[in-house]
Amino acid sequence: MFAAENGLKGDPRLQAISDAIRVVPHFPKQGIMFQDITTLLLDHKAFKDTVDIFVDRYRDMGVSVVAGVEARGFMFGPSIALAIGAKFVPLRKPKKLPGEVIAEAYELEYGTDCLEMHVEAVHPGERAIVIDDLVATGGTLSAAIRLLERVGAEVVECACVIGLREVQVIPSPFQCFPSSCLFHSFRKKKVCDELGDFSVHFVTVGDKDKNFGVLPLFLERQNVIVLTLCFPGKVGLIRCMDLILFL
Numbered sequence: 001m002f003a004a005e006n007g008l009k010g011d012p013r014l015q016a017i018s019d020a021i022r023v024v025p026h027f028p029k030q031g032i033m034f035q036d037i038t039t040l041l042l043d044h045k046a047f048k049d050t051v052d053i054f055v056d057r058y059r060d061m062g063v064s065v066v067a068g069v070e071a072r073g074f075m076f077g078p079s080i081a082l083a084i085g086a087k088f089v090p091l092r093k094p095k096k097l098p099g100e101v102i103a104e105a106y107e108l109e110y111g112t113d114c115l116e117m118h119v120e121a122v123h124p125g126e127r128a129i130v131i132d133d134l135v136a137t138g139g140t141l142s143a144a145i146r147l148l149e150r151v152g153a154e155v156v157e158c159a160c161v162i163g164l165r166e167v168q169v170i171p172s173p174f175q176c177f178p179s180s181c182l183f184h185s186f187r188k189k190k191v192c193d194e195l196g197d198f199s200v201h202f203v204t205v206g207d208k209d210k211n212f213g214v215l216p217l218f219l220e221r222q223n224v225i226v227l228t229l230c231f232p233g234k235v236g237l238i239r240c241m242d243l244i245l246f247l
């Protein structure tokens with residue numbers, strides 16, 4: 001889904017949301033540009049607009065599960081769940097949930113971690129979305145997807161407020177696609193043939209450089225590809241795990 005196609009391009013709400021997110025250099029480690037959404041939460045209008053953008057997208061998609069990633073997915077997920085008539089399922093860090101859990105480990109931009117989910121919270125065949133504040137490497141969202149798919153849920157999409165454009169640039173076969181070609185291929189839905197057996201999974205409304213767009217993200221097992229339309233029309237491609245690049 002692209003901003004231009006869902007009416008978000010030029011939407012004044014996006015700039016206000018972006019402006020409300022504080023960027024803190026070198027937190028929690030040297031070199032990390034920390035995207036602090038707590039300042040967004042202080043701005044009632046920007047906070048509500050953020051939730052509304054997701055609600056508008058998901059209210060008619062037959063979603064019965066909103067899974068929120070601890071901790072910052074808890075700040076957006078429950079409001080979205082209430083508004084679209086879905087249940088909220090917390091995906092928590094280890095040893096926080098008292099019932100029977102399944103767990104998935106993952107790597108982070110700055111470390112490793114693990115998510116757990118109550119097994120009885122989601123039933124086979126349920127349609128789920130995953131909510132978090134931010135996608136960086138995609139490791140967290142990939143772990144969330146694995147948890148939901150292990151109990152038989154269908155993960156319709158993942159949605160984040162912020163998509164980071166960062167990390168390493170590593171040569172890959174995908175570099176042979178010029179960005180415009182990739183973009184147009186995607187728009188014509190041919191890109192899936194060219195990239196193999198991927199399915200659309202992710203939507204996000206912004207990135208750390210304040211260039212708001214919407215990210216469809218393709219998954220192949222644990223590998224993740226993000227195709228993003230960024231203002232003013234630049235397209236980026238990220239393949240996570242061992243490969244991250246921008247066109």
Ligand SMILES: O=P(O)(O)OC[C@H]1O[C@H](OP(=O)(O)OP(=O)(O)O)[C@H](O)[C@@H]1O
Binds near residue numbers: 072132
């Ligand atoms: O795309 P990724 O590289 O996986 O990173 C994204 C994750 O990192 C942050 O959480 P963090 O793990 O720092 O935990 P916190 O919310 O508890 O601080 C963020 O809220 C996402 O959940």
Ligand SMILES: Nc1ncnc2[nH]cnc12
Binds near residue numbers: 032
């Ligand atoms: N740069 C960043 N800012 C905030 N949260 C993050 N999680 C991973 N990278 C992050």
